[in-house]
Amino acid sequence: DGGITQSPKYLFRKEGQNVTLSCEQNLNHDAMYWYRQDPGQGLRLIYYSQIVNDFQKGDIAEGYSVSREKKESFPLTVTSAQKNPTAFYLCASSIGQGGYNEQFFGPGTRLTVL
Amino acid sequence: QKEVEQDPGPLSVPEGAIVSLNCTYSNSAFQYFMWYRQYSRKGPELLMYTYSSGNKEDGRFTAQVDKSSKYISLFIRDSQPSDSATYLCAPRRAGNQFYFGTGTSLTVIP
Numbered sequence: 519d520g521g522i523t524q525s526p527k528y529l530f531r532k533e534g535q536n537v538t539l540s541c542e543q544n545l546n547h548d549a550m551y552w553y554r555q556d557p558g559q560g561l562r563l564i565y566y567s568q569i570v571n572d573f574q575k576g577d578i579a580e581g582y583s584v585s586r587e588k589k590e591s592f593p594l595t596v597t598s599a600q601k602n603p604t605a606f607y608l609c610a611s612s613i614g615q616g617g618y619n620e621q622f623f624g625p626g627t628r629l630t631v632l
Numbered sequence: 633q634k635e636v637e638q639d640p641g642p643l644s645v646p647e648g649a650i651v652s653l654n655c656t657y658s659n660s661a662f663q664y665f666m667w668y669r670q671y672s673r674k675g676p677e678l679l680m681y682t683y684s685s686g687n688k689e690d691g692r693f694t695a696q697v698d699k700s701s702k703y704i705s706l707f708i709r710d711s712q713p714s715d716s717a718t719y720l721c722a723p724r725r726a727g728n729q730f731y732f733g734t735g736t737s738l739t740v741i742p
Contacts, residue, residue, distance in 0.1 A: 522675075524675075560638075560732050560733060560735055561676075606673075610675075619664075619727075620666070620681065621678075621722075622678075623675030624675050625674060625675050626675050628673070
């Protein structure tokens with residue numbers, strides 16, 4: 519079955535630690551995205567990538583980093599510079615440019631800073 | 633001004649009620665209008681999609697777009713407890729930039 523997987527489902531981090539959230543898709547989509555979701559704030563775009571080895575900052579990129587070495591994979595690193603990282607993180611992908619362009623979402627990773 | 637405004641609710645209705653969920657947007661270039669449904673602790677999934685103004689019906693769900701007033705609606709008829717979720721509107725133009733409302737939390741009480 520085609521889809522997007524995220525791991526782990528739950529992640530706990532101590533202050534000062536970097537952590538990496540995994541996102542893999544087998545939909546053959548060109549574009550991939552990372553969002554952060556906090557209560558009452560909807561989805562906020564962290565980073566997106568339209569093609570391998572290229573990515574752009576979204577609205578809230580500070581304290582985060584990404585890589586896109588393979589089409590299928592778009593890992594997100596939450597660095598110690600991110601002051602309030604506790605949130606629900608969603609990865610998404612879409613086919614790419616064009617008119618109708620649906621985003622498919624993964625199941626999410628809930629990150630908690632202890 | 634935000635690109636998309638959505639009343640966060642929460643909205644609580646009895647089973648069988650008609651539910652109306654609404655969004656407004658500011659960008660007149662938006663052409664595609666989507667509604668996503670998100671169950672608690674899950675990723676959003678596409679529920680409805682419309683192109684330009686007009687209505688689209690899918691079972692108990694109707695999506696309505698009024699581009700002249702930049703107003704998007706989702707109606708749910710004969711609401712069921714399984715409809716309890718957060719609903720996000722997502723208008724967009726062609727390309728890879730997506731915009732989302734904050735989501736409206738809906739609870740349908742049996």
